[in-house]
Amino acid sequence: MKPSLVDQGTNPKETRRRRFWSADEKRRMVGESLAPGASVSKVAQRYGVNANLLFTWRRREARDPAGAGLQSLKLLPVTVADEGTPAAPIALPAAAGRMEIALSGGERIVVGADVDAAAFARVLNVLSRR
Secondary structure, eight states: OOOEEEEEOSSGGGOEEEEEOOHHHHHHHHHHHHSTTOOHHHHHHHHTOOHHHHHHHHHHHHHOGGGTTTSOOOOOOOOOOOTTSOOOOOOOOOOOOEEEEEOTTSOEEEEETTSOHHHHHHHHHHHHTO
8 A cells, every 4th residue: 555645845855755545545554453452553564654643543533423334333232111010129328327426535536337336346445545
């Protein structure tokens, strides 16, 4: 695959060539780079393209709805239940309770309902000895 070349620059000694790839060529390179196990860098080297340019083409292809051929749309099966069928109940989380304890020195301890009772008793025992 040879890209078309266009001369750029006004000074004949500094003539640079800019390469242009057709949309099909770009799609082919992008498709190869998206294959499982493919290396974007190696695909870019094989075609003489900068890897950053290939990444740019991949992003554009992903955003372009016309390029859906590369990443085809996958639909999931859906089953619609009868109106008379009750929905499964949703388990609501238990209300999170909390307890606040004011110590004689003015300190406050705030504990949630999920605190381990044995560990909390040990903490209270140590604090009461102070």
